[in-house]
Amino acid sequence: MSDPSTAPTTGTDVSPYDALLLLSFGGPEKPEDVVPFLENVTRGRGIPRERLVEVGQHYFGFGGKSPINDQNRAFLAALRADLKEAGVDLPVYWGNRNWDPYLTDTLAQMKADGVRRAAVFTTSAYASYSSCRQYRENLFDAAEAVGDGNVSAAPVLDKLRHYFNHPGFIEPVVDGVLSALADLPEDQRAAARIVFVTHSIPTVMNDASGRPGAGGAYVAQHLDVSRVVADRVATETGVAHDWDLVYCSRSGAAHIPWLEPDVNDHLEELHARGTTAVVLCPVGFVSDHMEVIYDLDTEALATCERLGMQARRSATAGDDPRFVAAVRDLVLERAAVERGEEVTRNSVGEFGALWDRCPAGCCFNARADKPTLAGEDSPQRADAAQ
Ligand SMILES: CC1=C(CCC(=O)O)c2cc3nc(cc4[nH]c(cc5[nH]c(cc1n2)c(C)c5CCC(=O)O)c(CCC(=O)O)c4C)C(CCC(=O)O)=C3C
Numbered sequence: 001m002s003d004p005s006t007a008p009t010t011g012t013d014v015s016p017y018d019a020l021l022l023l024s025f026g027g028p029e030k031p032e033d034v035v036p037f038l039e040n041v042t043r044g045r046g047i048p049r050e051r052l053v054e055v056g057q058h059y060f061g062f063g064g065k066s067p068i069n070d071q072n073r074a075f076l077a078a079l080r081a082d083l084k085e086a087g088v089d090l091p092v093y094w095g096n097r098n099w100d101p102y103l104t105d106t107l108a109q110m111k112a113d114g115v116r117r118a119a120v121f122t123t124s125a126y127a128s129y130s131s132c133r134q135y136r137e138n139l140f141d142a143a144e145a146v147g148d149g150n151v152s153a154a155p156v157l158d159k160l161r162h163y164f165n166h167p168g169f170i171e172p173v174v175d176g177v178l179s180a181l182a183d184l185p186e187d188q189r190a191a192a193r194i195v196f197v198t199h200s201i202p203t204v205m206n207d208a209s210g211r212p213g214a215g216g217a218y219v220a221q222h223l224d225v226s227r228v229v230a231d232r233v234a235t236e237t238g239v240a241h242d243w244d245l246v247y248c249s250r251s252g253a254a255h256i257p258w259l260e261p262d263v264n265d266h267l268e269e270l271h272a273r274g275t276t277a278v279v280l281c282p283v284g285f286v287s288d289h290m291e292v293i294y295d296l297d298t299e300a301l302a303t304c305e306r307l308g309m310q311a312r313r314s315a316t317a318g319d320d321p322r323f324v325a326a327v328r329d330l331v332l333e334r335a336a337v338e339r340g341e342e343v344t345r346n347s348v349g350e351f352g353a354l355w356d357r358c359p360a361g362c363c364f365n366a367r368a369d370k371p372t373l374a375g376e377d378s379p380q381r382a383d384a385a386q
């Protein structure tokens with residue numbers, strides 16, 4: 001574990017990598033995209049039709065355009081500039097799970113460009129099937145397509161370790177909470193509660209998240225980050241604000257348990273207990289996704305307004321230079337590991353830096369046992385790329 005101010009790893013040697021891949025979720029760009037996008041996301045997942053209609057309305061309410069693609073474009077530009085500035089010569093590609101540019105097309109382009117081995121950074125910080133393993137399934141499917149059935153004929157893909165506890169992710173979140181607190185009326189500030197919010201998932205998905213047999217990593221990692229952020233805020237302000245971790249964006253059938261409480265129910269409860277001011281911190285999201293601009297900025301802030309509670313939504317890491325530099329740090333760290341060198345791994349909180357390769361069976365989804373890349377049991381052999 002290291003001091004949160006630790007500078008990113010220095011150096012410029014990224015061998016054995018010859019590319020970096022930004023892997024994200026994707027989102028619609030215009031109204032005609034909304035329904036096909038939702039079909040891509042929910043294929044085979046048993047999401048009730050009413051929920052799809054409702055989520056479609058969220059997108060249509062914002063002109064049929066998700067903010068996520070523009071945020072990835074901005075992140076890409078910032079990442080390329082950061083690497084160039086640091087003297088790191090590494091082309092950066094971008095591919096999505098659910099929308100253009102699709103991962104498979106990007107991987108085909110990488111192969112055509114002669115890429116043999118790439119580091120992969122996903123826009124999802126925590127462990128769970130939806131936020132980690134499913135991306136590793138996507139990597140397998142893309143490599144299988146690009147390698148004509150032989151994943152080792154595609155570029156070798158190494159997913160970078162989880163970064164929820166990397167100081168470059170945490171520090172912008174801390175600053176966001178500090179700014180949000182400062183923006184509250186002065187007489188409300190000291191008593192304000194910090195309400196950390198993340199994407200709800202089915203409780204069985206949380207139970208299976210992380211190392212097989214351990215479980216619960218999704219919630220445990222969010223609690224760890226929330227505690228670190230709250231402690232850092234207390235150090236800066238001299239006030240130990242009470243805090244909670246709650247959830248947004250529940251979907252799925254009503255009889256299936258998902259993580260609770262929902263942020264809106266929680267705000268009602270806080271109001272009933274006498275809370276008069278909150279900071280809503282979207283700790284589970286790396287940028288201002290639809291969940292943030294709809295579920296928090298539109299819905300949860302309206303709940304606060306109705307209850308007469310003062311509320312501010314704090315900023316996500318987005319393209320903060322410290323978060324961008326964290327990607328460079330993670331690539332240089334992993335490259336050194338793959339070269340067999342000793343490394344210092346930056347992290348804060350109680351977990352320390354997690355594994356480079358997910359353990360076999362990590363974040364398993366019992367509903368669909370599908371092959372993955374980038375784990376200990378990856379069928380891609382690194383030496384195939386040499
Ligand atoms: C843990 C998690 C993250 C990780 C946090 C992260 O990566 O940041 C995440 C990210 C995202 N989820 C997103 C959008 C959607 N997720 C859906 C559905 C679901 N998400 C789930 C979980 C997660 N999702 C789950 C368990 C489902 C049920 C169906 C299934 O098992 O797959 C649906 C279907 C409709 C609905 O059910 O809501 C949509 C439209 C977008 C794009 C936003 C934009 O456009 O800005 C992003 C980044």
Ligand SMILES: [Fe+2]
Binds near residue numbers: 199
């Ligand atoms: Fe989602």
